[in-house]
Amino acid sequence: MWEQIKANRNRSILLVIGMGVLLVALGYGIGVYFFDNVYAGVAVAGVIWVIMTLVGYFQGDSILLATSGAKKIGKKDHPRLFNVVEEMTIACGLPKMPDVYIIDDPALNAFAVGRDPEKAAVAITSGLLQKLNRDELQGVIAHELAHIKNRDVLLMSMTAVLLGTIVILSYYFSRMMFFTGGGSRRSSDSGGAGGAIIAIIGLVFIILAPIFAQLIYFAISRRREYLADASAALYTRYPEGLASALEKLGSSTNQVKAANQATAPMYTVNPFREKGRKAADLTSTHPPISERVKILRKMGGGISYQSYEQAAEEVTRQRIIPTSALAGAQTLAAREPSTEGAVGEPDKLARTRETQDMLFGMSRYRKLDCQQCGTVLRLPPDYKAPVVRCPHCGTVNQAINK
Amino acid sequence: MEITLIVILVVIVLVVLGLVGIYNGLVKLRNQVKNAWAQIDVQLKRRYDLIPNLVETVKGYAKHEREVFENVTKARNLAQQVSNSSPGVRAQAEGELSAGLSRLLAVAEAYPDLKANQNFLALQEELTSTENKISFSRQFYNDSVLNYNNKTQMFPSNIIAGMFGFTMNEYFEVKVEAERTAPKVSFN
DSSP, X not given: OOHHHHHHXXXXXXXXXXXXXXXXXXXXHHIIIIISOHHHHHHHHHHHHHHHHHHHXXXXXXXXXXXXXXXXXXXXXXXXXXHHHHHHHHHHTOSSOOEEEEEOOSSOOEEEEEEETTEEEEEXXXXXXXXXXXXXXXXXXXXXXXXXXXXXXXXXXXXXXXXXXXXXXXHHHHHHHHHTTSSHHHHHHTOHHHHHHHHHHHHHHHHHHHHHHHHHHHHHXXXXXXXXXXXXXXXXXXXXXXXXXXXXXXXXXXOOTTOOTTTGGXXXXXTTOOTTOOOOSTTOSSOOHHHHHHHHHHTTTEESHHHHHHHHHHHHSSOOSOHHHHTTOOOEEOOOOSSTTOTTOOOHHHHHHHHHHHHHHHTTOEEEEOTTTOOEEEEOTTOOOSEEEOTTTOOEEEOOOO | OHHHHHHHXXXXXXXXXXXXXXXXXXXXXXHHHHHHHHHHHHHHXXXXXXXXXXXXXXXXXXXXXXXXXXXHHHHHHHHHHTTTSOHHHHHHHHHHHHHHHHHHHHHHTTOHHHHHOHHHHXXXXXXXXXXXXXXXXXXXXHHHHHHHHHHHHSTTHHHHHHHTTOOOOOOOOOOOHHHHSOOOOOOO
């Protein structure tokens, strides 16, 4: 289980190095095209990248949580979600339980942030919280915690920064190219055919760098989704939980309002997917849901990276788990489903109520039972009138805080 | 002449570094086992604390199920008594307790008033989660023990393990059949 992280890292490092090379190539292109000096271009690219990396490293998680409108919750806000996160923290042996955030959005999705396992957070949309039963919730949370445990979160945010730098630089300088009349400076000083060829190479770098960077980014992201799925099956000992959660996620067409291109790979499923479209192409941040579900179901009763790998090879015809992670591990039996007919698990209606109570509570609404008919009245925090009329039976109730 | 000396020195340094690495790896794994065990302990204690409250709440609604209450309380006290014993003995007692608890929760299903009681629902969520936490920490503990045991037995780390007294650890296994299966409720 622990070798997994190492093997995982080695493979990703290669891809990240590839992106680094792209950044240098872009800097080179900018250098020959605009500054007549290769080093100047590379230096400009490097400085911008360092600045963005520093910001991303120290502020990345809070920026991401803030832009997605996530709110932190405590145990009393939603005991079940809180408990499930705690359970999965124990299952995967993280040193510290991540903070729990809620995004008030009917779309179904979740993501994890945090540069190290000591300082991480998981966020889940209220829509998802309503839809999933305990087993499914466990699956999704386990998937997110696997991202934290496998250090995907840090890697993905650092690669996102690298990608962002490449995209911004190339966008900015390709605009400049059009406005300055393209390479006019270049031809004025050295001229000649050699200079022209170098200028064209520079131009090609500027145009192609963001496209290749994007493809590499997506490749890293997709691989890590499979790995997190495999880990989630291992932590929960119950692949069906995540499989049926993914099915629910896949059948929903709601898009996460606050998601954007850069944050898309952080989510459990691609927040921009369209219904029915098989997004298996190169430009998808996530493997197709149907494939992920099929692999999880094919694992059958045996829980291990081997059985996931076997199932994945049958479904996708490619290798997914690094060989070093497969050695030495044993295959375990899946556990029984816990919620089917289990005592005290809330049904769909109860879950909806639970979630709404939490959201109202977080916006500091007051709850008041109508004295006549028992209808629950919710008073906004700025409600100042002394009485409130029940919209159901018309009784006038005292609106005094208990 | 000098070259052989350097080669010998380099080999010695490499061997020493390797040994230190193996030793540290063993210590790390042993600490992980200890940590995992502490985690199980925390959750088991949490369960002892929850049971009296739960029994009291259910008692208020289901007076005729005395036998179930007595069994749970007895199993709890027994489990608490052996809480300093070896993992094997402990797992046995805890298994009995889990079985008793699932019977208690199954009883609660037959009392609609009880099922609507907020206090009971909160207790039940806590108990369900504690049960899960126990089984997940057991899972993590057993994984850690497996890793550690593998390392103490496999070459070459077994040599170091033998030299510094790294001994095998016991798994936390449940032998009670009732605990392995989820409680099934029937109304006939």
